Amino acid sequence: MANKFNRRNFLKAFGATWLIAQLPLWQSCKETNLFEGYLTSNQTKILQQTLLILFPSYKNSPTPSILKTPQHILNYLKDPYIDPDEKKFLINGTNWLNEIAQEIKKQNFWTLSINEQTELVYHIKKKNWGESWLSKILTLTFESLLLDPIYDVNIKEKGWKWLHHTPGIPRPDANNKYTSILKRKKENVIITRLDQL
Amino acid sequence: MKPKKYDICVIGSGAGAGPIIYELSKAGYQVLVLEKGPWYRTKDFAKDELVATRRSVYTPNLKDEPQVIETQNRKGIWKAKSTYETGRDFWNGNCIGGATNFMSGYFSRLKPTDFKLLSTYGPIEGANIADWPISYEDLEPYYTKVEQIIGVSGKVIPHKFLEPRSTPDFPYPPLQENIISSWIDQAASELNIQTIPLPRAILSQKKGNRNACYYSNYCGSYGCASDAKGSSRVALIHDALQTGNCTVIPNAKVFHLKTNGNYKLEEAWYYNTLGEKKVAKAKIFVVAAQAVETSRLLLMSKNKEFPNGLANNHGQVGKNLIFSGGGVGGGDFYYSKLDPDIANELSKPGVFVNRTIQDFYEVKNPENGQLMKGGTIDFLFEHANPVSKAIREKWDENNNLRIGKNLKKHLYKYFTDVRKLKFEIFVDWLPTDNCFVSLSKNVKDKWGDPVAKIRVGYHPHDLKVAEIIAEKTKPILVKMGAHNIYAGISGAAPNNLQAGGCRFGHHPKNSVLNPQCKAHDVENLYITDGSFMPTGGSVTYTWTIYANSFRVADILKDVLKH
Numbered sequence: 163m164a165n166k167f168n169r170r171n172f173l174k175a176f177g178a179t180w181l182i183a184q185l186p187l188w189q190s191c192k193e194t195n196l197f198e199g200y201l202t203s204n205q206t207k208i209l210q211q212t213l214l215i216l217f218p219s220y221k222n223s224p225t226p227s228i229l230k231t232p233q234h235i236l237n238y239l240k241d242p243y244i245d246p247d248e249k250k251f252l253i254n255g256t257n258w259l260n261e262i263a264q265e266i267k268k269q270n271f272w273t274l275s276i277n278e279q280t281e282l283v284y285h286i287k288k289k290n291w292g293e294s295w296l297s298k299i300l301t302l303t304f305e306s307l308l309l310d311p312i313y314d315v316n317i318k319e320k321g322w323k324w325l326h327h328t329p330g331i332p333r334p335d336a337n338n339k340y341t342s343i344l345k346r347k348k349e350n351v352i353i354t355r356l357d358q359l
Numbered sequence: 360m361k362p363k364k365y366d367i368c369v370i371g372s373g374a375g376a377g378p379i380i381y382e383l384s385k386a387g388y389q390v391l392v393l394e395k396g397p398w399y400r401t402k403d404f405a406k407d408e409l410v411a412t413r414r415s416v417y418t419p420n421l422k423d424e425p426q427v428i429e430t431q432n433r434k435g436i437w438k439a440k441s442t443y444e445t446g447r448d449f450w451n452g453n454c455i456g457g458a459t460n461f462m463s464g465y466f467s468r469l470k471p472t473d474f475k476l477l478s479t480y481g482p483i484e485g486a487n488i489a490d491w492p493i494s495y496e497d498l499e500p501y502y503t504k505v506e507q508i509i510g511v512s513g514k515v516i517p518h519k520f521l522e523p524r525s526t527p528d529f530p531y532p533p534l535q536e537n538i539i540s541s542w543i544d545q546a547a548s549e550l551n552i553q554t555i556p557l558p559r560a561i562l563s564q565k566k567g568n569r570n571a572c573y574y575s576n577y578c579g580s581y582g583c584a585s586d587a588k589g590s591s592r593v594a595l596i597h598d599a600l601q602t603g604n605c606t607v608i609p610n611a612k613v614f615h616l617k618t619n620g621n622y623k624l625e626e627a628w629y630y631n632t633l634g635e636k637k638v639a640k641a642k643i644f645v646v647a648a649q650a651v652e653t654s655r656l657l658l659m660s661k662n663k664e665f666p667n668g669l670a671n672n673h674g675q676v677g678k679n680l681i682f683s684g685g686g687v688g689g690g691d692f693y694y695s696k697l698d699p700d701i702a703n704e705l706s707k708p709g710v711f712v713n714r715t716i717q718d719f720y721e722v723k724n725p726e727n728g729q730l731m732k733g734g735t736i737d738f739l740f741e742h743a744n745p746v747s748k749a750i751r752e753k754w755d756e757n758n759n760l761r762i763g764k765n766l767k768k769h770l771y772k773y774f775t776d777v778r779k780l781k782f783e784i785f786v787d788w789l790p791t792d793n794c795f796v797s798l799s800k801n802v803k804d805k806w807g808d809p810v811a812k813i814r815v816g817y818h819p820h821d822l823k824v825a826e827i828i829a830e831k832t833k834p835i836l837v838k839m840g841a842h843n844i845y846a847g848i849s850g851a852a853p854n855n856l857q858a859g860g861c862r863f864g865h866h867p868k869n870s871v872l873n874p875q876c877k878a879h880d881v882e883n884l885y886i887t888d889g890s891f892m893p894t895g896g897s898v899t900y901t902w903t904i905y906a907n908s909f910r911v912a913d914i915l916k917d918v919l920k921h
Contacts, residue, residue: 215763216762217766220768223771243414243415245421284762287760296762297760300766304746304749305746307746307749308745308749310408325745327745327774330406330577331406331575332405332406333406334405334410337403338404338405338410339410340407340416343416346398346403346454347397347610347632348610349609349610349632350631350632350633351398351609352606352608353398354600354605354606356597359400
C-alpha cells in the first residue's frame with residue numbers, strides 16, 4: 163500500500179486534523195479501558211469492533227480477543243521506537259470512522275448493529291485512507307496471530323496451530339526479545355577481547 | 360588524552376571489512392574497527408520475526424537516519440523522496456558483521472568475462488561499461504581463500520560456464536535438500552538445461568568453534584544461531600579479536616575523514632552512542648561502509664585539498680552505482696493435488712532447494728542474433744516468515760484488501776495447502792549516468808549531517824536480458840507441474856545488492872581507486888566494500904567482495920611492511 167500514495171503526506175493529512183475534529187471522543191469514561199491514556203473508551207470500542215469485522219470468528223480460527231490483539235496494539239502505541247505519526251494515524255482512524263458513521267447513519271459507530279458497522283467498514287475500504295487504516299490494523303492483527311507468544315500474543319500458540327506453522331529454533335527469550343535487544347544500540351563499549359561479549 | 364595511533368583504521372565491519380580486519384590483526388598489526396551499528400552476539404539471534412523483519416532493529420530508525428531515493432516517473436521526471444516519507448527502507452544490516460549476518464549466502468564466483476565485459480561484448484549505448492583493471496586469474500586465489508576461511512559448501516559440477524578453479528571441489532559438502540530439488544533437476548534435464556547445486560556460505564560440517572547448519576528454516580534476514588553462516592563477524596572478526604591486536608568500537612558513526620593538508624588522511628571523526636565527537640588516528644584508513652554510505656562519507660569529508668569531498672577531485676565519487684538487475688518468478692505446488700507421502704516430503708521445513716542455472720550466462724540478442732551477456736537463475740522456497748506471508752495474502756489479485764471470513768479462508772489455504780517455489784534472476788545492472796550517490800541538500804540525519812541521495816536509474820537493456828532468461832526458465836516450472844506460474848522483471852533497485860560508486864581503474868579521470876583499491880589522490884585511503892566494482896557480473900556480490908578484500912589485505916601487509 164505504501165506505493166499507492168505518499169505515506170508520510172497521508173499520515174500528516176489525517177493526523178492532527180481529525181484529532182481536533184473529534185475532541186468529544188476524548189471525554190473521560192468510567193468504564194475500564196484497556197487503552198487508558200492512549201484511547202478513550204469510545205475509541206477503544208470502535209477499534210475492538212473493527213477488529214471483529216476484519217478478523218471474525220470463523221470455524222476453528224482464533225479471534226482477536228483470544229490472540230490478545232488489542233493488547234498488542236496497545237504495546238505498539240507504547241513503543242517509543244515506533245514513528246509517532248504512525249501511532250497518531252492509527253488512533254485518528256477511529257475518530258474518522260466514527261465521523262463517517264455520524265454522517266451516514268446519524269449515530270456513533272459503537273451504537274450501530276454489527277451489520278451496519280460492517281457496511282461502514284466496507285465503505286471506508288474503498289477509500290485510499292480507509293484501506294490504509296484497515297490494512298494497518300490487519301498487519302498488527304497478523305503480528306498477534308503469528309509472533310512468538312513471548313510477546314503475550316498468539317496465546318497458547320493458537321495462531322501457529324490454526325495455520326499449521328512450525329516456528330524456528332531458537333525461539334526468543336527474555337534476554338534477546340525485542341525490548342532487550344534494542345539495548346545493544348545504546349552500548350558504549352570498546353571491545354578488545356572475545357570474552358567481553 | 361591523546362588518541363592512540365593504530366596501524367589501520369577500518370570503517371565498517373561487513374564483507375569488505377572483515378578480511379582486512381582478520382588478515383592484518385593476524386599479521387600483528389594494530390587494527391581499529393569503527394562500526395556504526397551495535398554488536399549483536401550469536402545468542403542474540405533468535406528466530407524472532409518481530410526483531411528480524413517487523414521492526415527497525417538491525418537497521419536504523421528511518422526518522423533518525425533517512426535516505427533520499429530518486430526515481431523516474433512515467434513522464435521521465437526524476438522525483439526525490441525521503442525514505443522516511445515513503446517508508447521504503449534502503450538500509451541493510453547495521454551491526455558488527457554488517458549485512459553478512461543476514462545474507463542467504465548464495466555464493467557464486469564471477470566468470471572471467473565479467474572482468475572484461477566491455478572488451479568481450481562491446482559497448483552498449485547509454486551504459487558506462489568498463490573492463491576491470493584486474494583479471495579473474497588475479498582474484499581466483501582469493502575466491503579459494505574465501506571458500507576455506509569463510510566456509511563455502513557445495514559441489515563442483517562441470518558446466519559450460521564453470522570458471523577455472525585451483526581446487527577440485529568445495530571444502531564442505533552440499534547442504535541437505537528438499538525433494539523439490541530433484542524435480543527441478545528432472546524437469547530442466549528434459550529441457551536440455553543443466554542445473555547446478557548452488558554453493559552456499561553456510562557450513563554443512565563443524566568448523567572450529569562454528570557449528571554446522573541445523574536447518575532452522577529461518578536463514579535469510581535472520582542472524583545465524585549456530586554460526587554456520589559465514590558472516591564477517593563469526594568467520595573473521597572473532598578470530599581477529601583472539602590475536603589481541605584488534606579493537607572494535609560498535610555504535611561509532613564516522614562522519615568525517617580529515618586529511619593533513621597534503622593528500623594524506625590522518626583522522627576519522629565519529630560520534631559515539633552518547634553523541635560525543637571522538638577522533639581515531641591511524642597510518643592507513645580502509646572504508647567499507649557498503650557502497651552508498653561509503654560514497655556518502657567521502658562526499659561529506661570535504662578538506663582543503665578536496666573541496667568536493669575526499670578523493671573526489673575528478674568528480675567520480677558516487678558515480679556508476681550499480682545494483683543487481685533482474686526479477687523474480689515462481690509457481691505454486693498444492694499439497695492437496697499431490698500424493699500424501701510426496702506432499703509430506705515437499706512440506707518439510709528447513710532443508711534447502713539450492714539449485715542454480717548458469718546455462719544462460721550468455722544469450723543470443725534477438726535483435727541481431729549476436730551473443731550478449733546473460734545471467735543466473737537461483738531457485739528457492741518462499742521465506743517461512745509467517746507474518747510477512749500473511750501480509751502478502753491481505754491483498755487480492757486486484758490489489759484490494761481482503762477482510763473478514765474471506766481473508767481467513769485465504770490465509771488458511773495459503774498456509775496449509777501451498778508450497779511456493781521461486782526463482783530469482785540475476786543480470787548485470789549496467790552502470791549509467793542515472794545511477795549515483797550524492798548528498799541531499801535538505802534532508803539530514805539525527806546528527807545534522809546530509810543524508811545520501813540515491814538516484815536509482817536502470818538501463819533498459821537490463822530488463823531485456825532478464826525477460827529472455829525468465830522466458831527460458833518458466834518452462835521448467837511448467838514441466839514440474841507448478842500452478843500460477845509467473846515472472847516479474849523490474850528496474851527497481853534491490854537495496855541489499857549494491858556496488859560501485861568508487862570504481863577502480865587505471866585513470867583518475869574515470870575512476871576513484873587504482874587497481875589496488877587505493878584512492879588515486881589519497882596516500883593512505885583504501886576502499887574495500889563493493890564500491891570498487893565497475894560492473895557487477897550476474898551473481899550476488901558477497902563472495903567477490905570478500906575475495907577482493909582478502910586481495911587488498913595482502914597489498915596492505917606489503918605497504919605496512921615497507
